[in-house]
Amino acid sequence: MSIRIADVAQKAGVSQATVSRVLNGSDTVTARTRSKVMKVIHELDYQPNAAAKNLRSQKTMTIGVIVPDVNNAYYAEVIKGIANVAYARKYKIIICDTENNKDKEFEFVNLLMNRTIDGLVMVTPNLLEDEIKQVAAKGYSLAVIGKDIQHERIPCAFTNNVKFSIEVIRHLVERGHRDIVFLSGYADAVDSMERLEGYMKGLKEHELPFRPEYVEDGNFSEEGGYDAIKRLMDSGLPFTAVYAANDEMALGVYKACKERGVRIPEDLAVVGVDNNRIGSYILPGLSTVDQPKYEMGAVIVEKLIDLMNTEDGPGQRIFEIPSQLIIRGSSDYRRGE
Amino acid sequence: MSIRIADVAQKAGVSQATVSRVLNGSDTVTARTRSKVMKVIHELDYQPNAAAKNLRSQKTMTIGVIVPDVNNAYYAEVIKGIANVAYARKYKIIICDTENNKDKEFEFVNLLMNRTIDGLVMVTPNLLEDEIKQVAAKGYSLAVIGKDIQHERIPCAFTNNVKFSIEVIRHLVERGHRDIVFLSGYADAVDSMERLEGYMKGLKEHELPFRPEYVEDGNFSEEGGYDAIKRLMDSGLPFTAVYAANDEMALGVYKACKERGVRIPEDLAVVGVDNNRIGSYILPGLSTVDQPKYEMGAVIVEKLIDLMNTEDGPGQRIFEIPSQLIIRGSSDYRRGE
DNA sequence: GTGAAAGCGCTAACAT
DNA sequence: ATGTTAGCGCTTTCAC
16 A cells, blocks of 8 residues: 555664654654654655554544534534634544434434544534433533533533523614514524524513514525515514514515515614624614624534543533624614604 | 444354444345344444544545635535535545645645545645645545646636636626726635736727736735725726626725715626625625536535546546626616716 | 554455 | 454554
8 A cells, every 4th residue: 555654664773663652742762763763754755544543542633513504604603613723722623514404413423423533513403402412421522502402511502592582672672662573493493492482581571462473484594584574564463673583584584675665674673693794784784693603613612622631520511602782774773763 | 442343243143244244235144144233233332433444444435625714605605515415425524724824724635645534625725736736646536626737637627717707897898898997816816817817808808908007906805805996096097897806805895985985886887706695685786707616516526536436537627617797786887878 | 762562443355 | 144364554551
């Protein structure tokens, strides 16, 4: 095949062990031996075989990252945070794009079991909490972003959906709105459920009634948001503001409003979540909630790596990252003025 | 450590070889033996060790993908194409985000040499053509997107920058423009150079003079485009259209125009490249060139995988993917009307 | 400070 | 159809 450590050892007139020591920076090698070996390594253009090293050392220095969609700015930013920290700590990352397919997600988790990767970060996983716990229970190292999996060995980073949703409602009420509709994401998405919960609590805080008919499913997509808001408009229900569980759906709302001549924010205030870049370019600017995506990625992988390399317990396990309401033109208008 | 193939073999009362055969779907195993082995595999929750398998079989079923920035919609889309085809062919992918850092890029190429990955796709690499050729010359499998590396063992997919840039100029000239400025990207980016070449040829085609002072460096970024167009405006040179080598810079132009009260397209026509999603949301819509990013990723990885698994030569090596000029409001206006 | 040798867990050639 | 056996290329005791 190609050139092996034995070839280097032979040519340098030392043992394999010594070459290995040089390669791995052992300090028991004399400078003279080291330079002799290095010289041969360069002469032969020797590259240590990763598989052999992995097998022998029982680690791969690789972390897997499971995301629902690499093409989504939110996840891309999270990946960036993970990648940078991982790189700094000498880890490689394998990206697994599930496209919201649970079967794919299962397959990727398997990379952890078969030791292709040393650790795994799951970003807003589709797997159930119990399924994830089972993996951790087997002794594998994993961390979760966007969800709190209640297991002592799983570090989790997330924002408080309920809290910022209450803030969104407070903001809208302050601007004079009382009839606020909610566009939800996938039925089983925790994010969507928690934002709905915040919406309900926010209404309650201001003694406004919760009306189930004011909630429509928009599937977290622009198209879904477009359809959902049209259904609500067609229903004849009166409303003056919409809280969309993400910016994509809010963009769908813009589209529907444009078609129907509904003015934002005069006729309808709009608030989304995610701080998608597009929201700051469209007119009027889209009010939204910014989540520190990069930081969540960075924090959680730092923690995961620490965990993989120490005996002791997890220390801080929960990282609740503060998010921020960004008020732009789409909602910055006092109703009735 | 954990459970090994020997444990399965012993408990099932067969040899390791038989277990291996079952695992790898050999058809020489009786149904009875197979089910007996499978039963034990499930009972013991056995997972074959990837490193051992990789070492023995001399492959990892993993492809590396080097991109300048995962957070860029263009590359994210390319990755998607690569990921889907790779997944379908049972390959995993390792994403390497160089952040335009050549040292990082070198490190990632090393994954190929040390057999961490079986093949490598480089998307608009920063490495020089010769450096890339050297890797291929050593017998490693790699493919390149966005650049033609002239080496018979390196498949390449790219769009014809010169060609579509000539089209852009033709479009602008047809709309009555004669004084067209060009915003270039990084000085050493091939894309930028080729688009500049197309700009020059386009001018020539219409017997318009090429004036070096009409070219400004915008560094492929929004900020850079903003600064570049302001420098041009301040220079006092008369111009009525701008061709930006990518959409990011075009967005910078929008920003500058807004600040200075320059109307798009009446006072200044704008055309970019990449078909960034934002361009279809801003007003007026940004004219741009759409490149089939997903297809480039899909086509090239398909080819790469074929190449890694066959003895014979590369067959078709060059994949020139047609791109398309999308005319939107930012340039769809006849000068002088 | 360096070398000899065992073995990580698997696959595949060969034998039966 | 199944078993035996020899490595894949490295790291790491244990000697010296």
